Amino acid sequence: MNDACKSRKKLFNFFFRIRNVFLISFCCIFFYFSLPKELSAIDSGLGENLFKNYCAGCHINGGNIIRRSKNLKLSSLKRNGIDNSEAIAKIASQGIGIMSGYEDQLGDKGDQLVANWILEQAQKAWVQE
Numbered sequence: 805m806n807d808a809c810k811s812r813k814k815l816f817n818f819f820f821r822i823r824n825v826f827l828i829s830f831c832c833i834f835f836y837f838s839l840p841k842e843l844s845a846i847d848s849g850l851g852e853n854l855f856k857n858y859c860a861g862c863h864i865n866g867g868n869i870i871r872r873s874k875n876l877k878l879s880s881l882k883r884n885g886i887d888n889s890e891a892i893a894k895i896a897s898q899g900i901g902i903m904s905g906y907e908d909q910l911g912d913k914g915d916q917l918v919a920n921w922i923l924e925q926a927q928k929a930w931v932q933e
C-alpha cells in the first residue's frame with residue numbers, strides 16, 4: 805500500500821469513527837425543527853424583545869403616548885381595520901401617518917414577529933401573565 809492510499813484510509817477511518825457525532829447532530833437538528841411549540845415560544849420572545857426595543861417608547865402597554873386614539877388595543881385596531889398581523893407588520897416596517905417605519909431596525913421578519921406579538925397581546929387586552 806502506498807502512502808497516498810494509507811492516508812486516504814486514515815481519513816476514511818477518522819470519518820467512520822466520528823460518524824456518531826454526525827448522526828447525533830442530525831437528530832438534534834431534526835428534533836429542534838419538530839418542536840413547533842418551542843419554536844413559536846422563541847419567536848414570541850423575539851417579538852416581545854423587538855417591541856420593547858423599538859415600539860414601547862411610544863406604545864407602552866399597547867397605548868400611544870402621542871396619539872392616544874391610535875393605540876394597539878384590539879378595539880382600536882379593529883376600528884382602524886388593522887386587526888391582523890399583516891397590516892400591523894406593514895405599519896411596523898413602513899410606518900403610518902406621523903409614525904415612521906422601523907424596517908431597518910426590525911430586520912428580516914422582525915416586522916412579522918413583532919406584529920404577531922402585538923396581536924396576541926391585543927387579544928389578551930395587554931394583560932401580562
Ligand code: HEC
Binds near residue numbers: 859861875892896902
Ligand atoms: C416615536 C413614537 C412611536 C414609536 C417608537 C412607534 N410608534 Fe406606532 N404610532 C405612533 C404614532 C404617533 C401613531 C399614530 C400615527 C398616525 O396615525 O398619524 C402610531 C400608530 C401605530 C399603529 C396604528 C394604531 C392604530 O390603532 O391605528 C400601529 C399598529 C403601530 N403604531 C405600531 C408600531 C410598532 C409595531 C412599532 C415598533 C416597531 C411602533 N408603532 C413604534 C408612534 C410611534
